[in-house]
Every structure is written in C-alpha cells, then in structure tokens.
Amino acid sequence: MICNVPTPREVLLCMNAMPHTADSHSRGRDIRRILIEDFDNGFTAMVREYQPGIYSGARRLTAGPHDAEDVAQDTFVRAYKALSEYEPERIAELKIRPWLWTIALNLCRSRARTKAAEFEFQESDAAITDEPEAFDEAAWVARLGSLNDAQRTAVVLRYVLDLPIAEIAEATERPVGTVKADISRALDRLRLTMKAEVLHAR
Template identity: 45%
Template sequence: MNDRLAADLDRAFPDLMRELQAGVYSGVRRMVPTGADAEDITQEVFIRAYRAMDGYPPERIRQLNLPGWIWTIAVNLCRNAARTRSRRPRTVELDRDAFEAGMGPEASAVLSDENRRWADRLSQLSSPQRTAVVLRHVVGLSYADIAEATGRVEGTVKADVHRGIAKLKETVT
C-alpha cells in the first residue's frame, strides 16, 4: 500500500480508507461518547492523513507504518475532542445503530443498556488504559503499533492493556 500511495496518492488513498476506515471508526467510537463525534473524528483522521501525505516526499510515504501513523492521528484527535468536550454542556444521543438495524424498542433498549454498561466500564479505566485496551482488543492493533500511536513504550502499553483488562474483569464479576 505504501508504494501505491507514494506513486499515486489520489488513486491509492481511497483504497487506504476502505481498508482502515471501519476499524478506525470502531475504535474511535469507544473513545468518544457519541456516534456523531466518532464519525467526525474518523473523517478528520483521513483528511489530515491525506493532507500530510500530500506534502510528503514519496520516500517518506514508503517508510510510514500506516496503521500506527493513522492511529496516532486518531488518538490525538480523540484527546482534543475530550478537552473540548469538557468545556461544553452534555447531550444525550439516541442509539442510532439499533434504529438502523430495524430493532424494536425492547431489543433496542437491551442493546442500548449493554452499550451503556460497557461504556461505563471503559470510562472507569484511566485514559492510557482505555486507549490501549480499545486499540488492542477492539481495533486489533499490535503492541508496537499501539506504542507508536500513543507515543508510549511498548512495555508500558502491555502493562496498560493487562491492567485495563484486569479492571474490566473486576467490574463484570
């Protein structure tokens, strides 16, 4: 993919988006409170990635660890959103996923309750633990990619994932 992006960014970038967009959205959705925020951040991730690569020489594009680099952008945008959110009043979002799936009110309520419980559990983790757990177990990134995306040492990332999972297990049992 890197060689294709370096050779023709405009032609290859949509393929990069198709490859990574769903995973980025899924991970971001677990780091921000609303689906709308996740959509906005996911879109902004790829806008920033395109703009950055458009200014890079081909050799630099070839050297990028694309998943780690994309997640660095995503994590930073999630952090920015959290800072901004702390200064704004809260809003409540309807469970659009359940609505779009054609679920009835009862099934939607059950799904919404379960999503809320997991969101509450994740919110009890420290920010580094939550980010590491989501990137590892939801997005499926390697520890090396998570370390690159978060700017932390790989051993620290492993510890964050381990401790985060241990805390989640405590809240489930």
C-alpha cells in the first residue's frame, strides 16, 4: 500500500550521515577562537570537525569515493591558504561550515565540468541504514540522480548533511526562498516517483 512507503523526507533522514547537534554553533565559535589564538591547532580542529561532513556530501555529488576524497582534501587546502591571509577580525565573523561548503561545491562543479558529466549520487558506506529493508538505497540514489543540479544539492545539504536553510543559501549563493523552492520541488518530484513505482509494481 502507498501508505506503507516511506516519504522522501523519511528516507533522506535515514541516509543522514552527519546529524546536526545543538552545540554545533558553540563548536564553531571555539574553532574560530582557536584559529585566532593558535592557527595550526585551530585548523587541525576545523578539519577534524568538518571534514567528515564535506566528504559525505561530496560522495553524493561526485562520481565516486576517489573524487570525494580529492574534493575534501582540496577544500581544506584552499581553506588553509585563505585563512592564513585573513585578519583575526574576519576569522571571528566567519561562518565556517557554509564557507567550507561554498569551496567544496565549487570544486564539485569544476570536476563535473571537467568530466563533462552531471553530478552523480553514490552510495556511502557511512550512510547505510541499520534497517535496509525499509527502503532500497540504490533505488534512492537513482531517484536523487534524476533531480536537477540545484535540487539535488539542496536536498543533500538539507536532509543528508542536516544544514539549516540559511547555511545552504550561503553555501550555494542562492536566496533562501529559492533554496526552499528547490527542496519543495525535489520532495514533490520524489514523492510522485515513489507513488508511480508502487502503482506500477501492483
């Protein structure tokens, strides 16, 4: 029955590899403070805090794990070069996570252009649910891959990486309203696809 099919939001939340926690903002403040006081230690703390999420998202926005590793590594290489030239006042005001995602998304797009291919979503070992019978993740990877670029990126950042809408808007350099519309359209399309699949299977 259609009512037994998990909703797009439920499935995407099951795939969430980096859950958002209440103290994320406080950790961001701590990292900014350490960056100002002791740059190398602060940068190490920043990598430890944010690299898993960057890799997890890049894993779904590139052609495979090797590309995702390169994107994650290059993101922090570029971040190091930029931060080393920032004044303390600028670091103190920096919103680290969306700033890093701006770098990472640009790298993902650059790789896609170089390979003349659209973004592809790949299965991540870290994202496999403990209850695989609840849904076919491979099928969901294909469904997500059918969305357009903006919708895929917004959905992954919102439901898989658990970024707030405001941070997604900053990272993608798109208005908040546009990001919300991308997510809404993506969920609507996924919902219709799921219903059609269930009806076809009867």
